[in-house]
Amino acid sequence: MKKYIVGVDIGGTKIAAGAITPKGKLVGSVTVPTMADKGKTASIGQVVKAIETLFKENGLGKNNVEGIGLCAPGPLSPQKGVVYNPPNLPGWKNVKLSSFIEKKFGIKAKLDNDANAAGVAEMIWGAAKGYKDIFYVTVSTGIGTGVIIDGKLYYGKNGMAGEGGHMTIKFDSEVKCGCGAAGCIEALASGPHTVKWLQEEMKKDRTLKTMIPVLAGGDINAITMVTIAEAAKNGDSLALRTIKRQGDLIGIWLGNIINILDPEIIVIGGGVSMIGELIFKEIRSSTAANSINIFAGKTPIVRAKLRHNVGVFGAASLFVA
Amino acid sequence: MKKYIVGVDIGGTKIAAGAITPKGKLVGSVTVPTMADKGKTASIGQVVKAIETLFKENGLGKNNVEGIGLCAPGPLSPQKGVVYNPPNLPGWKNVKLSSFIEKKFGIKAKLDNDANAAGVAEMIWGAAKGYKDIFYVTVSTGIGTGVIIDGKLYYGKNGMAGEGGHMTIKFDSEVKCGCGAAGCIEALASGPHTVKWLQEEMKKDRTLKTMIPVLAGGDINAITMVTIAEAAKNGDSLALRTIKRQGDLIGIWLGNIINILDPEIIVIGGGVSMIGELIFKEIRSSTAANSINIFAGKTPIVRAKLRHNVGVFGAASLFVA
Numbered sequence: 001m002k003k004y005i006v007g008v009d010i011g012g013t014k015i016a017a018g019a020i021t022p023k024g025k026l027v028g029s030v031t032v033p034t035m036a037d038k039g040k041t042a043s044i045g046q047v048v049k050a051i052e053t054l055f056k057e058n059g060l061g062k063n064n065v066e067g068i069g070l071c072a073p074g075p076l077s078p079q080k081g082v083v084y085n086p087p088n089l090p091g092w093k094n095v096k097l098s099s100f101i102e103k104k105f106g107i108k109a110k111l112d113n114d115a116n117a118a119g120v121a122e123m124i125w126g127a128a129k130g131y132k133d134i135f136y137v138t139v140s141t142g143i144g145t146g147v148i149i150d151g152k153l154y155y156g157k158n159g160m161a162g163e164g165g166h167m168t169i170k171f172d173s174e175v176k177c178g179c180g181a182a183g184c185i186e187a188l189a190s191g192p193h194t195v196k197w198l199q200e201e202m203k204k205d206r207t208l209k210t211m212i213p214v215l216a217g218g219d220i221n222a223i224t225m226v227t228i229a230e231a232a233k234n235g236d237s238l239a240l241r242t243i244k245r246q247g248d249l250i251g252i253w254l255g256n257i258i259n260i261l262d263p264e265i266i267v268i269g270g271g272v273s274m275i276g277e278l279i280f281k282e283i284r285s286s287t288a289a290n291s292i293n294i295f296a297g298k299t300p301i302v303r304a305k306l307r308h309n310v311g312v313f314g315a316a317s318l319f320v321a
Numbered sequence: 322m323k324k325y326i327v328g329v330d331i332g333g334t335k336i337a338a339g340a341i342t343p344k345g346k347l348v349g350s351v352t353v354p355t356m357a358d359k360g361k362t363a364s365i366g367q368v369v370k371a372i373e374t375l376f377k378e379n380g381l382g383k384n385n386v387e388g389i390g391l392c393a394p395g396p397l398s399p400q401k402g403v404v405y406n407p408p409n410l411p412g413w414k415n416v417k418l419s420s421f422i423e424k425k426f427g428i429k430a431k432l433d434n435d436a437n438a439a440g441v442a443e444m445i446w447g448a449a450k451g452y453k454d455i456f457y458v459t460v461s462t463g464i465g466t467g468v469i470i471d472g473k474l475y476y477g478k479n480g481m482a483g484e485g486g487h488m489t490i491k492f493d494s495e496v497k498c499g500c501g502a503a504g505c506i507e508a509l510a511s512g513p514h515t516v517k518w519l520q521e522e523m524k525k526d527r528t529l530k531t532m533i534p535v536l537a538g539g540d541i542n543a544i545t546m547v548t549i550a551e552a553a554k555n556g557d558s559l560a561l562r563t564i565k566r567q568g569d570l571i572g573i574w575l576g577n578i579i580n581i582l583d584p585e586i587i588v589i590g591g592g593v594s595m596i597g598e599l600i601f602k603e604i605r606s607s608t609a610a611n612s613i614n615i616f617a618g619k620t621p622i623v624r625a626k627l628r629h630n631v632g633v634f635g636a637a638s639l640f641v642a
Contacts, residue, residue, distance in 0.1 A: 075615060084615075133478060147581065149470065156583020157454060158616040163580040166613040170504075171490050171573045179613045181576070183491075252492045255502070259484040260468065260581060262477025292487040292500045294396060294405075295479040 002066040005319045006054065006107075009114070009311025010047060010072045012036055012088030017050040018312035019058055019065070022320060024125035026309060028058035040091035047097075048104060055105075067108040068101055069315035074113040077159045081111045110318040115144030116153050116162060117314030118306070120321045122267045123148060125313065126305035135263040137164070138270035138304075139250070142178075143186040147261065152321065169252050185253040189246050191225040191272055198228060198242045210238040229275040246272070247279045251286020258291045258299060269304030276303065323387040326640045327375065327428075330435070330632025331368060331393045333357055333409030338371040339633035340379055340386070343641060345446040347630060349379035361412035368418075369425060388429040389422055390636035395434040398480045402432045408499075431639040436465030437474050437483060438635030439625070441642045443588045444469060446634065447626035456584040458485070459591035459625075460571070463499075464507040468582065473642065490573050506574040510567050512546040512593055519549060519563045531559040550596040567593070568600045572607020579612045579620060590625030597624065 004027065009016045011034060018029035030053045035042045051068065055061055073086035081098025083089070101109040112120075119136030122128045128136070134148040145164030147154040154161050165186040166179050173183030175193065187193060199220055202208055212231045216222040231239035254266060266287075272279065280303065288297035306313050325348065330337045332355060339350035351374045356363045372389065376382055394407035402419025404410070422430040433441075440457030443449045449457070455469040466485030468475040475482050486507040487500050494504030496514065508514060520541055523529055533552045537543040552560035575587060587608075593600065601624065609618035627634050 145581075149475070154470070154582075157585045157620070158583055158614065160614045160616065161581060161583035163613050166580050167488075167577040168490055168573060168611070169492050171570075171611075181611055181613070249492075252489060256488040256577075257581075259487050260466075260482060260578075261475075262479055262482035264478045290489070290492075290502055292484050292502070293479065293481045295481065299478070 003064045004060060005066050005316040006051065006060070006068045007312040007314065007316030008047065008050060008068060008070050009315055010034065010070065010089075011311070012073065015046055015050045016309065016312050017054040018309055018316070019054060019060055020313065020316045022066075024313070026312070028054060028060075029309065029312060030054045030057065034089075036089055040089075040093075040095070043089060043092070044095070044100070047101070051101070051105065062106045065107050067110065067319035068105065069117065069318035070097055070101065070109060070111045071114050071117045071311050071315040072097065072111065075160065076111060076113060078110070078112045078116070078153070078155060079159050081109065083111070108319075112153070112315075112318055113144070114138070114311060114314060116146040117318060118269055118304070118310050119146030119148055119267070119314075120153060121306055121310065121313040121317040122269070122304055123151070124317050124320050127267045127302045128265050131264045133261075133264045135164075135254075135257055135261060135266045136304075137266065137268045139189070139268060139272035140191055140270035142190055144270075164253075164257060167253060167256060169249070169256065185249065189249040189253070194242060194246045194272075195223050195225060195228070197245065198238065199223065201238065201242075208238055211236050212239060225272055225275070229278070232275070232278055240278075243275060243279050244282050247282025248286045250283050251288075252290045254283065254287040254301070255290030255296065258287065258293045258296045262293060262295075263299065266299060266301045267304050268301065269306070269310060273303050274307075324385045325381060326387050326637040327372065327381070327389045328633040328635065328637030329368065329371060329389060329391050330630075330636055331355065331391065331410075332632070333394065336367055336371045337630065337633050338375045339630055339637070340375060340381055341634065341637045345634070347633070349375060349381075350630065350633060351375045351378065355410075357410055361410075361414075361416070364410060364413070365416070365421070368422070372422070372426065383427045386428050388431065388640035389426065390438065390639035391418055391422065391430055391432045392435050392438045392632050392636040393418065393432060396481065397432060397434055399431070399433045399437070399474070399476060400480050402430065404432070429640075433474070433636075433639055434465070435459070435632060435635060437467040438639060439590055439627070439631050440467030440469055440588070440635075441474060442627055442631065442634040442638040443590070443625055444472070445638050445641050448588045448623045449586050452585045454582075454585045456485075456575075456578055456582060456587045457625075458575075458587065458589045460510070460589060460593035461512055461591035463511055465591075485574075485578060488574060488577060490570070490577065506570065510570040510574070515563060515567045515593075516544050516546060516549070518566065519559065520544065522559065522563075529559055532557050533560060546593055546596070550599070553596070553599050561599075564596060564600050565603050568603025569607045571604050572609075573611045575604065575608040575622070576611030576617065579608065579614045579617045583614060583616075584620065587620060587622045588625050589622065590627070590631060594624050595628075
């Protein structure tokens, strides 16, 4: 194996590229704006620019880079290396990203979505080290998942397995998901929806005692999960109730997941995981209560270990697994 | 390989044992009552009796039987060959069934639950021949499932993967499942619950025009899925609406399954599958509408091929896969 692997995390607003040793040490990184609103040519140009800059600044190239892992928003095909048409990359349609990057740099490239890649990174360098059957979850603006079976990402027939965030747990819910369905766990328990739920509780009962508006600088529209987490840590009962609700819903969903997959470990990353034990204890008890699997209470549900540059590590990990 | 495989299907009321050639030809079978109400010793005695009778009547034994496959109600451990404590086999608690049968007959034995085994039988001899990533469903009194990945049953960490019937699709449902949770697909769309739903529709509106009571001999408590299917085939609108509801719910659930597993094929067996195209067309359109997987509409959703003796074939298939 050559000395380095490169990981490129393509998001709707920025592109991060980093070089990593096979042992998981980050040796250099760069970030450039995606310029998504300028269209496909511009944003693909930015992907190339990120890699070129990283290479130049760190003396990297064909001779010492094993591969370039690419992480992009779905839907995409990991097997074909094709990005279909992600809503937050306007103009991208059936972009053959892997083969384009391979030709451009003369280095092998692999493509996957962010949750899949982050799951592999957790298996190799993070909280799921030593495990082979892993369910990885990221809870932030959305809820993404990756299914790892016997040490490998499970893709299914069309490369689209592992879209666990769009499992409905209340098919007749008034809450519609971005995907068009109702009551998906992503719609019910993501960060933004949880904030919205809390704001509505406050509107319903204006006498509620809570420190949240003060923490948000007096503007209830400025409330985020960070505000809620801070209030909860200070014993605020509305914040605690909000986190309990979010944890309960995630547990109902993970109960379903354990019924089907019976994984060795569940790893949760993303912004919401930063709340820490306060939410993990709710998730764990709800999961055990909502699964028919008599061992569900013993399945470890742990916080992701990789926090900074998880996208870059995830993309790079595609060349280690 | 020896000439025959034996399959033993242990149910709450009867035990069926059959001998099969590796090509899937049934050469002999017997059925005995389970005598479950007489307790463990009696019912295990009946398992032995079924095998002994089958052997005697067909000239079978150690010299020409490759293995004895056993199918029992869960929860159980296929890896350990242990039946934990199935509700409909009173007195059975941590019964080491595989090793008991192996010692008794001097022939290798394997144990699995009925949905898992039927899924394997469909892969080997039935509707999923030639496929390797299969989701098998049986819809009758309950809803059981089996997950086959790369041609093998997927068991997960504790041998309890594939309990898809206990996925909730409406966690706050008033309908409680036998497992203790609310809104499991088994509780919402099994045969008995569907009959109950229809009976309640009839009670709510006594002016409903329907041929169902007549088909049930004037006794609405005698209505079964067979009655409903017959009425639907004759254009009865209440029956058609009932089947549409059941198909819609199953489709919502299969949409969730495709999001996670993206299988090559979904095979549906059990009593409800006998309704045929009337329900399959509802299931197919609901599944496609309820999955984020853009290929979901192309995933084949087909009727199981093995109908008679599916339990015996399933149990025997454990020695072919």
